[in-house]
Structure formats: C-alpha cells, structure tokens
Amino acid sequence: MSDMMLLWLEIIFDVLYLVAIWTLVVIMWRKKDNLSEKNKKIGIIFLISFFLLALGDTGHVGFRVLAYALGGIDGLDNYPVLVGLGALATAVTVTFFYMLVAEIWRLRFNKERNLVWWILIIVGIVRLIIMIPSGNSWGNVVPPLNWSLARNIPLMIQGIGIAVLLLISGIKLEDKFAKTVSIFIFVSYACYMPVIFFVQKVPMLGMLMMPKTLAYVAIAILALRLFNTKEKL
Numbered sequence: 153m154s155d156m157m158l159l160w161l162e163i164i165f166d167v168l169y170l171v172a173i174w175t176l177v178v179i180m181w182r183k184k185d186n187l188s189e190k191n192k193k194i195g196i197i198f199l200i201s202f203f204l205l206a207l208g209d210t211g212h213v214g215f216r217v218l219a220y221a222l223g224g225i226d227g228l229d230n231y232p233v234l235v236g237l238g239a240l241a242t243a244v245t246v247t248f249f250y251m252l253v254a255e256i257w258r259l260r261f262n263k264e265r266n267l268v269w270w271i272l273i274i275v276g277i278v279r280l281i282i283m284i285p286s287g288n289s290w291g292n293v294v295p296p297l298n299w300s301l302a303r304n305i306p307l308m309i310q311g312i313g314i315a316v317l318l319l320i321s322g323i324k325l326e327d328k329f330a331k332t333v334s335i336f337i338f339v340s341y342a343c344y345m346p347v348i349f350f351v352q353k354v355p356m357l358g359m360l361m362m363p364k365t366l367a368y369v370a371i372a373i374l375a376l377r378l379f380n381t382k383e384k385l
Contacts, residue, residue: 162220165362165365167217173368173372174210177202177203180202180379184199191378194259194260197256201248202375204245207241209365211237211238211241216228216234229293233291239295240283240290243303247310250272250307251273251310253314257314257330271313272313275306275309275310276307279306282299282302288303301349308348311340312337312338312341315334315338315341316334319331319335332374333371336371340368343361344361347364
C-alpha cells in the first residue's frame with residue numbers, strides 16, 4: 153500500500169470515527185432522561201466519560217487530519233506541534249475516562265471505595281503528573297520511548313486493572329454487560345501495547361490504533377443500551 157493510500161485511509165477512518173463517537177455522545181445526551189433510577193448514575197458517568205474521550209480524540213485525530221490538510225503527505229512532519237498537542241489532549245482525557253470507568257464498576261457492583269479502587273485512581277493521578285515535564289516532548293510526532301513508557305505504563309495498569317475488575321465481578325454475578333465491556337478494554341490494550349513499545353522502530357504498528365479505537369466505539373454502543381431500556385442491564 154502506497155504512502156498516499158495510507159494517508160487517505162487514516163484521514164477517512166479518523167473523520168468517520170469522530171462522527172461516530174460524537175453521534176453516540178449526542179444520542180446519550182438526548183436520551184439521558186430515559187435512564188431508569190437504577191441506571192441513572194452509571195449512565196450519566198458513561199455520558200461524561202465518552203464526552204471526555206470524544207473531546208480528547210477530536211484534538212488527537214482531528215489535529216492529525218488538520219496537519220495533513222495543511223501539509224499534505226508530509227503534514228505530520230511539517231506540523232509536529234499540532235500532532236503533539238492532540239496527543240496531549242487525548243492522553244489527559246483518556247486518563248479521566250478510566251477513572252470514571254472505575255467509578256462505574258464501583259457503582260454497578262455496589263463496592264466501597266476500597267484499596268483497589270484508590271490504587272486505580274492514584275495511578276491515574278501519577279500518570280497526569282508524569283505528563284507535565286518537558287521531557288515528554290509533546291511537540292514531537294513520535295515521542296521519546298523512555299517518556300512514552302513512563303506515562304503509558306500507569307495507563308496500562310489503570311485500564312487493564314479496571315478490565316480485570318469488570319471481568320471478575322461480571323463472571324461472579326453473571327453480568328454479561330460488564331464482561332463484554334471488559335473484553336473490549338482488553339482488545340483495546342492488546343492493540344495499544346505493541347504501538348507503545350515498538351512504534352519507534354516499526355511505524356506501521358501505528359495502524360493498530362484503528363482496531364483500538366473501534367473497541368472504544370463498541371463500548372460506547374454497549375453503554376448506549378442503558379439509555380434505551382428501563383431495565384438494568
């Protein structure tokens with residue numbers, strides 16, 4: 153596949169993804185009054201979490217599309233600051249996304265704010281702090297490996313930890329919704345981890361961000377079911 157074909161594949165995918173995720177957020181917002189009392193807190197948190205995800209990804213993939221529009225096939229190299237700022241935006245919002253998913257797990261299974269819950273929240277805070285130093289080089293298209301690992305390992309702990317909690321609780325209480333959400337989180341990280349560890353050496357691994365992104369869309373579609381029924385899923 154030629155570089156130009158890859159460019160257009162990315163642009164088309166990014167635009168369709170943004171349309172899809174914002175559409176789902178808007179539908180959630182419009183249907184929020186349909187939430188049952190049992191689903192209300194969880195549904196509103198899902199709405200906030202996907203609003204944040206959509207907002208951050210608008211910066212992430214939206215700025216990449218803008219860079220291509222301004223600079224063509226060399227747009228990413230010509231406008232690295234746009235790419236870096238977009239990456240920073242999604243890095244912040246996805247951290248809060250998983251903090252909110254931890255709260256969804258707690259509410260859905262009537263858990264206390266126990267040690268595990270606090271660890272997941274604190275890991276997220278640590279990640280946000282790690283993202284502050286200039287060594288992160290947010291102005292680079294491809295971040296330095298050491299800083300990329302430093303800020304993404306806490307995200308892996310946070311996300312995979314939450315997926316494990318959802319899976320264990322889902323299996324124990326036969327909660328199909330929680331089990332399915334956990335599976336899609338695992339899928340997203342299975343695609344994301346090779347990118348984090350090896351994209352500096354194998355740039356084509358960046359294509360794995362597409363199925364990773366689709367996993368989040370699938371979770372949003374599952375969450376939308378909460379807004380379409382008066383029964384607790």
